[in-house]
Amino acid sequence: MRTSLNELLAIEKHLLKNNIPEKQLLFEANLLINSELQQKVIAQQEAYQLIQLYGRRQLRAELDKIHHTLFTNSIHNSFALKIKKLFIRL
Amino acid sequence: MEQQESLITTQQRETFFITLYKRVFPSVAKYISRKGGTFDDAKDVFQDSVIIYYEKVINASNNCKNEQAYLMGIAKHLWLKKFSNKQEQHLDKEQLHNFFVNETKKPLTRKLLYYLETAGERCMRLLMAFYYDHTSLQDVARLFGYSSEHSAAVQKYKCLEKVRDTVKEKSLHYEDFLE
Numbered sequence: 001m002r003t004s005l006n007e008l009l010a011i012e013k014h015l016l017k018n019n020i021p022e023k024q025l026l027f028e029a030n031l032l033i034n035s036e037l038q039q040k041v042i043a044q045q046e047a048y049q050l051i052q053l054y055g056r057r058q059l060r061a062e063l064d065k066i067h068h069t070l071f072t073n074s075i076h077n078s079f080a081l082k083i084k085k086l087f088i089r090l
Numbered sequence: 091m092e093q094q095e096s097l098i099t100t101q102q103r104e105t106f107f108i109t110l111y112k113r114v115f116p117s118v119a120k121y122i123s124r125k126g127g128t129f130d131d132a133k134d135v136f137q138d139s140v141i142i143y144y145e146k147v148i149n150a151s152n153n154c155k156n157e158q159a160y161l162m163g164i165a166k167h168l169w170l171k172k173f174s175n176k177q178e179q180h181l182d183k184e185q186l187h188n189f190f191v192n193e194t195k196k197p198l199t200r201k202l203l204y205y206l207e208t209a210g211e212r213c214m215r216l217l218m219a220f221y222y223d224h225t226s227l228q229d230v231a232r233l234f235g236y237s238s239e240h241s242a243a244v245q246k247y248k249c250l251e252k253v254r255d256t257v258k259e260k261s262l263h264y265e266d267f268l269e
Contacts, residue, residue: 005247008254039258046202046261047253048221053203054214055222056141062100063137066107083116086123087132 011037011044097148098229110140114158118165125169139164148224202260206253213249220246 013019014027031037070076071083097103115136122132139161146160206214216234219225225233231242 004251005244008247008251012250040254043254043257043261044250046257047250050199050202050206050253050257051214051217051221053199054206055218057203057207058218059141059144060137062103063107063140066104066111067133067137070108070111079112083119083132084129086119087129 007037007040008044011041015041015045015048097144097223098225098233107140110143110157110161111136114161117158117162121162121166122169127169131169135165135168136161138168148222198261202257205260206256210249210252210256213252216242216246217249217253 010027014024014031017024019027031041071080097106115132118136118139119129119132122128122135127135142164143157143161216230219230219233220227227239227242230236230246231239234242234245236242236245
């Protein structure tokens with residue numbers, strides 16, 4: 001892998017705490033004196049958070065689709081009716 | 091549930107979620123109804139519970155013994171946490187999703203997510219498979235059509251680099267007028 005990808009991997013190991021102690025120490029020492037690396041670490045952390053948000057959005061979209069099918073497709077009529085009945089307010 | 095192997099594809103997840111819907115949604119809906127909530131409240135609480143449950147089982151090496159009890163527990167907790175004062179205030183849909191820390195509240199995060207969803211969908215799908223669904227390298231290579239695990243791993247890091255650089259670039263671009 002090219003150098004920049006190796007650096008990405010090193011940051012990942014640091015953030016996900018997958019480093020052996022010696023390497024972790026070395027990375028942290030480098031981090032203290034390298035402001036460019038500091039910025040990359042912050043951005044990479046944000047990238048993982050964005051991936052998690054994206055994952056949740058995708059999952060919600062899958063669930064919405066299933067919900068729509070269950071409450072509109074006649075195959076699931078009895079299930080849908082059973083649920084809807086619970087919310088009829090007299 | 092035989093976790094990991096059985097939830098790799100969208101179709102497998104669909105079957106799993108339909109089963110959960112049929113098995114657990116009636117109990118959640120009954121609970122929410124009794125507490126004065128609406129059909130949409132029940133849907134939102136249930137779906138949030140399923141997402142939390144999914145993240146738990148996909149991360150865990152051991153399976154959850156009683157998914158119905160677990161899901162009901164989350165649903166009750168979410169309802170009590172978010173809607174205990176419902177009588178005094180109109181239901182705010184935004185509130186329901188607040189339990190997700192960092193859930194697209196910041197304008198910059200929203201913009202970044204929108205950008206990444208539209209400009210780099212394949213990369214985001216690949217990264218989601220690795221980091222969110224915890225799919226194995228072998229399965230990702232197969233699902234995304236890479237010739238080897240090594241190719242899939244290299245592509246993963248290229249995608250992560252792209253997202254990271256977008257974060258850096260857009261953060262600088264937006265920070266002047268957003269936050």
